Amino acid sequence: MNGGGTVTRILILYGTTDGHTAKIAGFVADRLRALGAGVEVFNAATSNPDPTAYAGIIVAASVHAGGYQRSVVHWVRAHAQTEVMRGARTAFLSVCLGILEKNPKVMADLTAIKSAFIARTGWTPTQFKIVAGALPYTRYGWIKRVIMRRIARKAGGATDTAHDHEYTDWLDLRAFAEKCYSLWTPKTEPNASCETGSACSCASGAIPMRSRVLARSGGALPG
Numbered sequence: 001m002n003g004g005g006t007v008t009r010i011l012i013l014y015g016t017t018d019g020h021t022a023k024i025a026g027f028v029a030d031r032l033r034a035l036g037a038g039v040e041v042f043n044a045a046t047s048n049p050d051p052t053a054y055a056g057i058i059v060a061a062s063v064h065a066g067g068y069q070r071s072v073v074h075w076v077r078a079h080a081q082t083e084v085m086r087g088a089r090t091a092f093l094s095v096c097l098g099i100l101e102k103n104p105k106v107m108a109d110l111t112a113i114k115s116a117f118i119a120r121t122g123w124t125p126t127q128f129k130i131v132a133g134a135l136p137y138t139r140y141g142w143i144k145r146v147i148m149r150r151i152a153r154k155a156g157g158a159t160d161t162a163h164d165h166e167y168t169d170w171l172d173l174r175a176f177a178e179k180c181y182s183l184w185t186p187k188t189e190p191n192a193s194c195e196t197g198s199a200c201s202c203a204s205g206a207i208p209m210r211s212r213v214l215a216r217s218g219g220a221l222p223g
């Protein structure tokens, strides 16, 4: 299903340290594909995709010790001046746990992390969304597990290190994907010369009547 528009090609570039942002990137990609977009997903640590082949760009990265993955910063800085990155169809997903604290000081830190990213890369995404991440204790080594448990206790997060804990609001992320799709997909306008109204294929994404007339007449519109 394509909502009456032409297929929009979207690039999702992500950085991850413990795997959760990869899961988020995959989730957004699946939702966009279900809507009819053509989506390709790349890990910035292992790929250097060319953004100019796409109509829309989503970058996702997670916050670790006050900054995003270096591979994401490098890729964004390298491509920040391309037309698509300077255009309106861009979004950044900032994955972190600080958002859960609802603490003004932590929120100010997250804003400073965003500002530092924009200053380092020269790229200002049209949409910027903070997404709550995860505490995958079972994937941490023991030192990281102890440190993260201590941080989580202070922040009011889960301290049961025998299990992984996910805080991502998947419904909200689904709404984000749907918003990107609806803002980024060119719509086929119902044709003014079509008199069959809503039953016409103009509104369903098939070739509009005016185009069919053009095709039949070799390009010249009848007067």
Ligand SMILES: Cc1cc2nc3c(=O)[nH]c(=O)nc-3n(C[C@H](O)[C@H](O)[C@H](O)COP(=O)(O)O)c2cc1C
Residues within 6 Å of the ligand: 015, 016, 017, 018, 019, 020, 021, 022, 062, 063, 064, 065, 066, 067, 095, 096, 097, 098, 099, 132, 133, 134, 135, 136, 144, 148
């Ligand atoms: C070592 C470490 C440092 C972190 N530092 C921060 C931080 O400074 N601010 C924050 O909000 N979240 C921080 N987090 C939480 C991560 O952003 C969160 O766990 C996220 O889901 C990680 O995503 P990833 O699995 O894609 O790397 C940190 C997590 C770890 C393990």
